[in-house]
Amino acid sequence: MDKAGRLNLDAYKKLLSDQVAIVSIMWANNETGTIFPVIEMAELANAAGVMFHTDAVQAVGKIPMMLQDTKIDMLSLSGHKLHAPKGIGVLYLRRGTRYRPLLRGGHQERGRRAGTENSASIVGLGKACELALEYMEFENIQVKEMRDRLERGITEQIPHCFVTGDLYNRLPNTTDIAFEYIEGESILMLLNKAGIAASSGSACTSGSLEPSHVMQAMDIPYTAAHGTIRFSFSRYNMKC
Numbered sequence: 001m002d003k004a005g006r007l008n009l010d011a012y013k014k015l016l017s018d019q020v021a022i023v024s025i026m027w028a029n030n031e032t033g034t035i036f037p038v039i040e041m042a043e044l045a046n047a048a049g050v051m052f053h054t055d056a057v058q059a060v061g062k063i064p065m066m067l068q069d070t071k072i073d074m075l076s077l078s079g080h081k082l083h084a085p086k087g088i089g090v091l092y093l094r095r096g097t098r099y100r101p102l103l104r105g106g107h108q109e110r111g112r113r114a115g116t117e118n119s120a121s122i123v124g125l126g127k128a129c130e131l132a133l134e135y136m137e138f139e140n141i142q143v144k145e146m147r148d149r150l151e152r153g154i155t156e157q158i159p160h161c162f163v164t165g166d167l168y169n170r171l172p173n174t175t176d177i178a179f180e181y182i183e184g185e186s187i188l189m190l191l192n193k194a195g196i197a198a199s200s201g202s203a204c205t206s207g208s209l210e211p212s213h214v215m216q217a218m219d220i221p222y223t224a225a226h227g228t229i230r231f232s233f234s235r236y237n238m239k240c
Contacts (some may be wrong), residue, residue: 001217004166005034011030012041015067023052031214031230032165033174035063039070046071061132062139062171065194073097081120083234084128088121089157135235143233144172150159150231151175164220164228173234178220187229199230 001008007025019100023045028035037056045052054128056065062081068212069076075092079085084166099112106114132139151163160180179187185198191198208215211225 003218005032005164005218006028006166006169007036007087009037009040009044013044015122016045016050020048022049025054026034027054027056027166028062028171028174029214030216031212031228032176033058033171033208034166035059035169038072042071042073049227056172057205058171061129061136062173064136072219076238079125079128082128082132083236084125088125089116090125095206138235140172143235143237146220146233146237146239147173147175147231147238149221151177160224162224164215166217174230174232176228176230178215178224179229180221180224182227184227184229187227191229199232200228 016136023041024043025038028037030211041173042052042054051073052071053076054072056075058081059065059079059193072092073094075090077090077092079088079090081222093112101112101113108114108117121137154178155161155163156173158179162178164176186199188198211220211222215225215228
Protein backbone atom coordinates (compact mmCIF):
# COMPACT_ATOMS: atom_id res chain seq x y z
CA MET A 1 0.00 0.00 0.00
CA ASP A 2 1.34 3.45 -0.91
CA LYS A 3 0.78 6.82 0.80
CA ALA A 4 -2.54 7.27 -1.00
CA GLY A 5 -3.80 3.88 0.17
CA ARG A 6 -3.47 2.26 -3.25
CA LEU A 7 -2.55 -1.43 -3.49
CA ASN A 8 0.56 -2.69 -5.25
CA LEU A 9 -0.73 -5.06 -7.92
CA ASP A 10 2.74 -6.32 -8.80
CA ALA A 11 3.22 -7.45 -5.21
CA TYR A 12 -0.25 -9.01 -5.29
CA LYS A 13 0.53 -11.00 -8.43
CA LYS A 14 3.66 -12.44 -6.82
CA LEU A 15 1.61 -13.73 -3.88
CA LEU A 16 -0.76 -15.77 -6.06
CA SER A 17 0.20 -19.43 -6.29
CA ASP A 18 -1.15 -22.95 -5.85
CA GLN A 19 -0.40 -22.50 -2.14
CA VAL A 20 -3.12 -19.85 -1.84
CA ALA A 21 -6.63 -21.13 -1.12
CA ILE A 22 -8.56 -17.86 -1.25
CA VAL A 23 -8.06 -14.12 -1.65
CA SER A 24 -10.25 -11.82 0.45
CA ILE A 25 -10.13 -8.05 0.05
CA MET A 26 -12.46 -5.14 0.70
CA TRP A 27 -13.88 -3.40 -2.38
CA ALA A 28 -13.40 -0.02 -0.74
CA ASN A 29 -11.54 0.91 2.43
CA ASN A 30 -13.81 1.67 5.37
CA GLU A 31 -11.67 4.56 6.66
CA THR A 32 -10.52 6.43 3.57
CA GLY A 33 -13.10 5.31 1.02
CA THR A 34 -10.31 4.37 -1.41
CA ILE A 35 -11.62 1.97 -4.05
CA PHE A 36 -9.46 -1.05 -4.82
CA PRO A 37 -9.12 -2.71 -8.27
CA VAL A 38 -11.22 -5.68 -7.18
CA ILE A 39 -12.37 -6.70 -10.65
CA GLU A 40 -8.81 -6.91 -11.97
CA MET A 41 -7.64 -8.67 -8.82
CA ALA A 42 -10.42 -11.25 -9.19
CA GLU A 43 -9.35 -11.94 -12.78
CA LEU A 44 -5.75 -12.45 -11.68
CA ALA A 45 -6.85 -14.79 -8.89
CA ASN A 46 -9.05 -16.76 -11.26
CA ALA A 47 -6.19 -17.16 -13.73
CA ALA A 48 -4.08 -18.56 -10.89
CA GLY A 49 -6.83 -20.98 -9.83
CA VAL A 50 -7.50 -19.12 -6.57
CA MET A 51 -10.97 -18.38 -5.19
CA PHE A 52 -11.79 -14.71 -4.71
CA HIS A 53 -13.94 -13.03 -2.05
CA THR A 54 -14.58 -9.33 -1.61
CA ASP A 55 -15.99 -7.48 1.38
CA ALA A 56 -18.22 -4.96 -0.40
CA VAL A 57 -19.89 -3.57 2.72
CA GLN A 58 -18.75 -0.01 2.06
CA ALA A 59 -19.15 -0.07 -1.72
CA VAL A 60 -22.56 -1.64 -2.34
CA GLY A 61 -25.09 1.01 -3.28
CA LYS A 62 -22.40 3.62 -3.87
CA ILE A 63 -20.80 2.43 -7.12
CA PRO A 64 -22.15 0.27 -9.99
CA MET A 65 -21.55 -3.48 -9.80
CA MET A 66 -22.23 -6.13 -12.44
CA LEU A 67 -21.05 -9.31 -10.76
CA GLN A 68 -21.96 -11.55 -13.69
CA ASP A 69 -19.30 -9.76 -15.73
CA THR A 70 -16.54 -10.40 -13.16
CA LYS A 71 -14.57 -13.35 -11.80
CA ILE A 72 -15.67 -12.65 -8.22
CA ASP A 73 -16.62 -15.94 -6.51
CA MET A 74 -18.01 -14.53 -3.26
CA LEU A 75 -19.17 -11.11 -2.08
CA SER A 76 -20.47 -10.05 1.32
CA LEU A 77 -22.48 -6.96 2.25
CA SER A 78 -24.22 -5.51 5.29
CA GLY A 79 -27.66 -3.92 5.05
CA HIS A 80 -27.12 -1.10 7.53
CA LYS A 81 -24.61 0.55 5.18
CA LEU A 82 -27.36 1.30 2.66
CA HIS A 83 -30.19 2.19 5.06
CA ALA A 84 -31.57 -1.34 5.51
CA PRO A 85 -32.31 -2.72 9.00
CA LYS A 86 -29.31 -3.55 11.16
CA GLY A 87 -28.44 -7.21 11.50
CA ILE A 88 -29.19 -8.30 7.93
CA GLY A 89 -26.54 -9.13 5.35
CA VAL A 90 -25.87 -11.07 2.19
CA LEU A 91 -23.27 -13.57 1.05
CA TYR A 92 -23.21 -13.79 -2.75
CA LEU A 93 -21.92 -17.08 -4.18
CA ARG A 94 -21.15 -17.53 -7.85
CA ARG A 95 -23.00 -20.55 -9.20
CA GLY A 96 -20.84 -23.62 -8.71
CA THR A 97 -18.73 -22.12 -5.92
CA ARG A 98 -17.92 -24.70 -3.25
CA TYR A 99 -19.30 -23.73 0.14
CA ARG A 100 -19.25 -25.34 3.58
CA PRO A 101 -21.88 -24.04 6.04
CA LEU A 102 -20.80 -22.59 9.36
CA LEU A 103 -24.20 -23.18 11.01
CA ARG A 104 -25.74 -26.60 10.36
CA GLY A 105 -28.96 -28.29 11.34
CA GLY A 106 -31.69 -27.07 9.01
CA HIS A 107 -32.65 -26.88 5.35
CA GLN A 108 -33.02 -23.08 5.30
CA GLU A 109 -31.09 -21.09 2.71
CA ARG A 110 -30.78 -24.28 0.61
CA GLY A 111 -28.78 -25.90 3.36
CA ARG A 112 -26.22 -23.11 3.48
CA ARG A 113 -27.24 -21.68 6.86
CA ALA A 114 -29.52 -23.22 9.47
CA GLY A 115 -32.06 -21.06 11.29
CA THR A 116 -35.31 -19.28 10.59
CA GLU A 117 -34.93 -16.44 8.10
CA ASN A 118 -35.51 -12.87 9.26
CA SER A 119 -38.15 -12.19 6.62
CA ALA A 120 -38.92 -8.60 7.60
CA SER A 121 -35.27 -7.54 7.41
CA ILE A 122 -34.77 -9.46 4.15
CA VAL A 123 -37.63 -7.50 2.58
CA GLY A 124 -36.19 -4.30 4.05
CA LEU A 125 -32.79 -5.02 2.52
CA GLY A 126 -34.38 -5.74 -0.85
CA LYS A 127 -36.19 -2.40 -0.80
CA ALA A 128 -33.06 -0.60 0.36
CA CYS A 129 -31.16 -2.06 -2.60
CA GLU A 130 -33.87 -0.86 -4.99
CA LEU A 131 -33.64 2.65 -3.57
CA ALA A 132 -29.83 2.59 -3.62
CA LEU A 133 -29.91 1.81 -7.34
CA GLU A 134 -32.49 4.54 -7.93
CA TYR A 135 -30.37 7.14 -6.10
CA MET A 136 -26.91 6.02 -7.22
CA GLU A 137 -26.50 8.96 -9.59
CA PHE A 138 -27.55 11.30 -6.76
CA GLU A 139 -24.91 9.69 -4.52
CA ASN A 140 -22.19 10.25 -7.08
CA ILE A 141 -23.14 13.86 -7.83
CA GLN A 142 -24.99 15.53 -4.97
CA VAL A 143 -23.56 13.52 -2.06
CA LYS A 144 -20.05 13.80 -3.50
CA GLU A 145 -20.53 17.57 -3.76
CA MET A 146 -21.46 17.76 -0.06
CA ARG A 147 -18.39 15.72 0.87
CA ASP A 148 -16.11 17.93 -1.21
CA ARG A 149 -17.67 21.06 0.28
CA LEU A 150 -16.93 19.81 3.80
CA GLU A 151 -13.34 18.99 2.87
CA ARG A 152 -12.76 22.45 1.40
CA GLY A 153 -14.29 24.18 4.39
CA ILE A 154 -12.21 22.24 6.90
CA THR A 155 -8.86 22.30 5.10
CA GLU A 156 -9.14 25.99 4.20
CA GLN A 157 -10.07 27.14 7.70
CA ILE A 158 -8.15 24.74 9.95
CA PRO A 159 -4.34 24.53 9.80
CA HIS A 160 -2.36 21.30 10.04
CA CYS A 161 -4.98 19.00 8.55
CA PHE A 162 -5.28 17.04 5.31
CA VAL A 163 -7.47 14.48 3.55
CA THR A 164 -6.11 10.93 3.51
CA GLY A 165 -6.48 8.22 0.87
CA ASP A 166 -6.74 8.29 -2.91
CA LEU A 167 -8.47 11.59 -3.69
CA TYR A 168 -9.17 10.56 -7.29
CA ASN A 169 -10.53 7.05 -6.80
CA ARG A 170 -12.75 6.78 -3.75
CA LEU A 171 -16.35 6.43 -2.65
CA PRO A 172 -18.51 9.54 -3.14
CA ASN A 173 -19.73 9.65 0.45
CA THR A 174 -16.59 9.13 2.51
CA THR A 175 -13.81 11.43 3.66
CA ASP A 176 -11.10 10.80 6.21
CA ILE A 177 -9.36 13.92 7.50
CA ALA A 178 -6.21 13.83 9.61
CA PHE A 179 -5.70 16.58 12.19
CA GLU A 180 -2.18 16.94 13.50
CA TYR A 181 -1.27 17.33 17.19
CA ILE A 182 -4.69 16.36 18.58
CA GLU A 183 -6.37 13.09 19.52
CA GLY A 184 -9.29 11.97 17.37
CA GLU A 185 -11.33 11.07 20.44
CA SER A 186 -11.13 14.67 21.67
CA ILE A 187 -12.42 15.92 18.33
CA LEU A 188 -15.28 13.42 18.42
CA MET A 189 -16.37 14.59 21.87
CA LEU A 190 -16.59 18.19 20.64
CA LEU A 191 -18.41 17.14 17.47
CA ASN A 192 -20.88 15.12 19.51
CA LYS A 193 -21.68 18.17 21.64
CA ALA A 194 -22.45 20.02 18.41
CA GLY A 195 -24.75 17.21 17.26
CA ILE A 196 -22.39 15.97 14.55
CA ALA A 197 -21.91 12.21 14.12
CA ALA A 198 -18.50 11.05 12.91
CA SER A 199 -16.02 8.32 13.77
CA SER A 200 -12.37 8.12 14.67
CA GLY A 201 -9.98 6.38 12.34
CA SER A 202 -7.74 5.43 15.23
CA ALA A 203 -7.90 2.28 17.31
CA CYS A 204 -8.15 4.13 20.62
CA THR A 205 -11.58 2.74 21.43
CA SER A 206 -10.28 -0.82 21.19
CA GLY A 207 -7.88 -0.18 24.05
CA SER A 208 -4.85 0.12 21.82
CA LEU A 209 -2.54 3.11 22.00
CA GLU A 210 -1.49 2.60 18.40
CA PRO A 211 -3.08 4.57 15.56
CA SER A 212 -5.12 2.87 12.85
CA HIS A 213 -3.23 0.17 10.95
CA VAL A 214 -4.54 1.76 7.75
CA MET A 215 -2.91 5.08 8.61
CA GLN A 216 0.30 3.29 9.52
CA ALA A 217 0.30 1.39 6.22
CA MET A 218 -0.06 4.69 4.35
CA ASP A 219 2.85 6.10 6.36
CA ILE A 220 0.74 8.94 7.78
CA PRO A 221 2.87 10.89 10.31
CA TYR A 222 2.35 9.70 13.86
CA THR A 223 1.35 13.20 14.92
CA ALA A 224 -1.59 13.06 12.50
CA ALA A 225 -2.49 9.35 12.50
CA HIS A 226 -3.99 9.66 16.00
CA GLY A 227 -6.18 12.54 14.88
CA THR A 228 -8.01 11.05 11.90
CA ILE A 229 -11.77 11.56 11.66
CA ARG A 230 -14.04 9.85 9.14
CA PHE A 231 -17.14 11.65 7.91
CA SER A 232 -19.75 9.67 5.97
CA PHE A 233 -22.59 11.23 4.00
CA SER A 234 -25.78 9.83 2.52
CA ARG A 235 -28.70 11.04 0.44
CA TYR A 236 -30.47 11.96 3.68
CA ASN A 237 -27.92 14.68 4.49
CA MET A 238 -28.73 18.23 3.45
CA LYS A 239 -26.73 21.36 2.79
CA CYS A 240 -26.91 24.01 5.49
